[in-house]
Amino acid sequence: MKLKHRLRNAALLLPTGIYQRVIRRDFIGLYYHVVSDAPLPHLKHLYAFKSPAAFEDDLRYLKAHFNCITYAQLESYQTHGTKLPPKALLLTFDDGLSQCFSTVRPLLLRHQIPCVFFVTTDFLDNRGLAVDMKASLCIEKYFSAEDEFRQSFSQAYALEFGKDYPAPDAVKDWIKNLVGNNPVELDALCEWMGIDVQAYLAREKPYLSSEQVMQLHADGFAIGAHSLRHERLSELTPQELENNIVQSCQVVQDLTGAANIPFAFPFSAEGISRTLLQEIRANHPFVGLYFGGNGIVTDSETIIPRFCGDSPNGSSPGRSNLEVRIANVYLEALSLKLFKLAAQQRR
Ligand SMILES: [Zn+2]
Known part of the structure; x- marks a missing residue:
């Protein structure tokens, strides 16, 4: 030591x-x-x-x-x-x-x-939901999804965002890096992943x-x-x-x-x-x-x-x-x- x-x-x-x-x-x-x-x-x-x-x-x-x-x-x-x-x-x-x-x-x-x-x-x-919490929902969805979803995500990602797709073990950091004051990219990601933020808010009521x-x-x-x-x-x-x-x-x-x-x-x-x-x-x-x-x-x-x-x-x-x-x-x-x-x- x-x-x-x-x-x-x-x-x-x-x-x-x-x-x-x-x-x-x-x-x-x-x-x-x-x-x-x-x-x-x-x-x-x-x-x-x-x-x-x-x-x-x-x-x-x-x-x-x-x-x-x-x-x-x-x-x-x-x-x-x-x-x-x-x-x-x-x-x-x-x-x-x-x-x-x-x-x-x-x-x-x-x-x-x-x-x-x-x-x-x-x-x-x-x-509404804070941007970093939207990121957490996306990470959860990615890692709890079937392999098939993750593969199609990798292909769609390049088309959707025009960027290189990160390796699976870097996905968590990549999604977290989308967190900034402008939620547009994360909103697009939520939509692509089929995460309905409004429904989540209504169902889970995360805030006071x-x-x-x-x-x-x-x-x-x-x-x-x-x-x-x-x-x-x-x-x-x-x-x-x-x-x-x-x-x-x-x-x-x-x-x-x-x-x-x-x-x-x-x-x-x-x-x-x-x-x-x-x-x-x-x-x-x-x-x-x-x-x-x-x-x-x-x-x-x-x-x-x-x-x-x-x-x-x-x-x-x-x-x-x-x-x-x-x-x-x-x-x-x-x-x-x-x-x-x-x-x-x-x-
Ligand atoms: Zn805070």
């Missing part, structure tokens, strides 16, 4: 408290997308997710080791410096998937844990309804926006970006009446001007805190980092994998800090 890996494994055995003393954070952010026992074809080829039992193990772990705070507490801390409890953690869910209501809501209510649900507003009430969002708000959870159509926002013009953020926050405000609507960036907030984001908030003060990914690494005051809790890797019945995941994000932040220090020394 390489020294780097040995050190990492040894470091992972340290109690989380040690990292928390070296890398100080007044709070950390955690995000999930979905919790389900079902295979969910629209998500299956995008990421792995936890069962309700594994998620409940996470909740028990959080209750034992953290103080789960509300969005209002975090907002007050960020804007007025109001003190947070020690070991504060904000739990969030992205994308606005229907399991937030059917599966996550009852568990959170039972354990009395606050949460922010970030919804993709054009897809509320199942009015507006009513469910209002109920979550009435339950005391915070609702945030997660863009209009789950676009890669770094590819938009400044005006398009502003419209996207403001309009999706407006849809949420119309549903909940909340004064301050947080916004979480789909994919990543990398490449988006922090100055522009601050200007957007200055022009539209109802736009609340901005949330990204990045674990616990803070690249600016503007975007609040969060780490992902979806993966069930390393969890077992009765044992959450969050301790290891949290140790990992602290390790990441620590190695970045050491790297920056070393770079300064060299200067």
Whole structure:
């Protein structure tokens, strides 16, 4: 085993408290997308997710080791410096998937844990499906089809798209690479494969309804926006970006009446001007805190980092994998800090 890996494994055995003393954070952010026992074809080829039992193990772990705070507490801390409890953690869910209501809501209510649900507003009430989820449906169809289908697909593909057909083992990546802000190619692929997206939406109802969002708000959870159509926002013009953020926050405000609507960036907030984001908030003060990914690494005051809790890797019945995941994000932040220090020394 390489020294780097040995050190990492040894470091992972340290109690989380040690990292928390070296890398100080007044709070950390955690995000999930979905919790389900079902295979969910629209998500299956995008990421792995936890069962309700594994998620409940996470909740028990959080209750034992953290103080789960509300969005209002975090907002007050960020804007007025109001003190947070020690070991504060904000739990969030992205994308606005229907399991937030059917599966996550009852568990959170039972354990009395606050949460922010970030919804993709054009897809509320199942009015559309995100491009990457369409890609997952196509991948599922391809790999569950007969050989004959796959062969005819390879021939038709060249005719249809005028491109070289990828080798079967590269099909998954090829389909995923069609995901961009323009869904035309994936829509064509869905059509060719006989995937009826509208029928899938009507039958499976992957997203929350507006009513469910209002109920979550009435339950005391915070609702945030997660863009209009789950676009890669770094590819938009400044005006398009502003419209996207403001309009999706407006849809949420119309549903909940909340004064301050947080916004979480789909994919990543990398490449988006922090100055522009601050200007957007200055022009539209109802736009609340901005949330990204990045674990616990803070690249600016503007975007609040969060780490992902979806993966069930390393969890077992009765044992959450969050301790290891949290140790990992602290390790990441620590190695970045050491790297920056070393770079300064060299200067
Ligand atoms: Zn998302």
